Amino acid sequence: MTQGRSIRLFLVDGTPHGLLTAEIMNWTGHVLTGPRGKLSELVQRPECGRTGVYFLVGPDAENSARPQVYIGESDDVGKRLKQHNRTEEQGGKDFWEKVCLITSKDQNLTKAHVKYLESLLIQQAQRVGRCTLVNGTRHDYIGLPEADQADMAFFLEQIRTVLPVLGFEFLRDSSRPPSRDGAEGSSLSADEAAASPRFRMIFPKYGITAYGQEAEGEFFVLEGSQARASWAAPGHSYQPLHQRLLEEGVLVEDETGLLRFSRDYAFSSPSAAAAMVVGRSANGRTEWKREDTGQTYGEWQEQVVSEAAESSAEVL
Known part of the structure; x- marks a missing residue:
């Protein structure tokens, strides 16, 4: 801990x-x-x-x-x-x-x-x-x-x-979460690893698969994740962020014609992360699903909160 x-x-x-x-x-x-x-x-x-x-x-x-x-x-x-x-x-x-x-x-x-x-x-x-x-x-x-x-x-x-x-966030690390569901070599305990499962998002129409994980209050899209080839919703508030990721080389074109995350990148919410993957607004709470169980991010979060509340009530 x-x-x-x-x-x-x-x-x-x-x-x-x-x-x-x-x-x-x-x-x-x-x-x-x-x-x-x-x-x-x-x-x-x-x-x-x-x-x-x-x-x-x-x-x-x-x-x-x-x-x-x-x-x-x-x-x-x-x-x-x-x-x-x-x-x-x-x-x-x-x-x-x-x-x-x-x-x-x-x-x-x-x-x-x-x-x-x-x-x-x-x-x-x-x-x-x-x-x-x-x-x-x-x-x-x-x-x-x-x-x-x-x-x-x-x-x-x-x-x-x-x-x-x-309130100064510019030195806070944005590197990969320390654990991928308790993978070998993880420095986290079993309890900590279970609290941060790896999520997957699939967009079959365009052959897109992306992976994400929550750590320290941010949602990371992991290196190698795919994204839509271009932004599809002109004028949306997330469009400047998408353009910035392109300019900074976070999103790069791969051999399939899709975009790919060249490194892990932290977003303020799962919905912002999902939007960068599908090129338009998206509800990250339902689009991201646990890789191991298929449970949505929203369902997982509700379960974690409920279990924490029950545990606290038992102590009291």
Whole structure:
């Protein structure tokens, strides 16, 4: 079973949309975030005078499904943020609406540490593909001692844990679910594997078969799954997502003339996943069926909820 974590959040000015700090128990890192409109207050905080990494986050005008993100580092984050607050003509950045900076409570982060950490963060953001990265290039910093590299790898994992709690999803992994119905080599227990069965969706008219699995609140369409050759419902709200998957190489044409998922891809719901497979809107709760029993996703979910409620009632 996954171990729980304790995260301490503090509303600096007592409002949910103002400055916010976050800390994880037994982690030396310290997170400070807030809207651009609060920048004058944020730069007065002591954290802004420390060495750290930061994220500038804003909407992507060309892709409403993901944010634009700039990842940077500085030994005086406050000074760097003032520079970014200038207009584009003055060397600043216009796109961002929120800022998030990560420093260390014990102030042991050095310039070398944050340069290496910045490189890891950019690499992670590129690999995950949940944002449009504004950074032009990623520099590899290899001069850090091996022990310090291990420390920064741990630091990165803590950042990836706390950011989604604050509403920043761009570092959250979108790789394959850890188990395929308890397959050999799975790191999950039998109970955990049973809670995440593999589903199949068949579209006989076009010879399409796709596979999916739910993990951590998202529905993954698995690598190798087939999809309709083109989008068949012009003007539908899911069409831009379908086009983006084509542009990013998630959906590629295979030798049969159909599209194929080149890698596992996470969707917010089984219906969004089903729509990408059939090229139009679809009810994923009924279209996805357990590969082993034929039970629909909706039926499986209702069964899981009912069993959990009954188990809870017995305990009480």
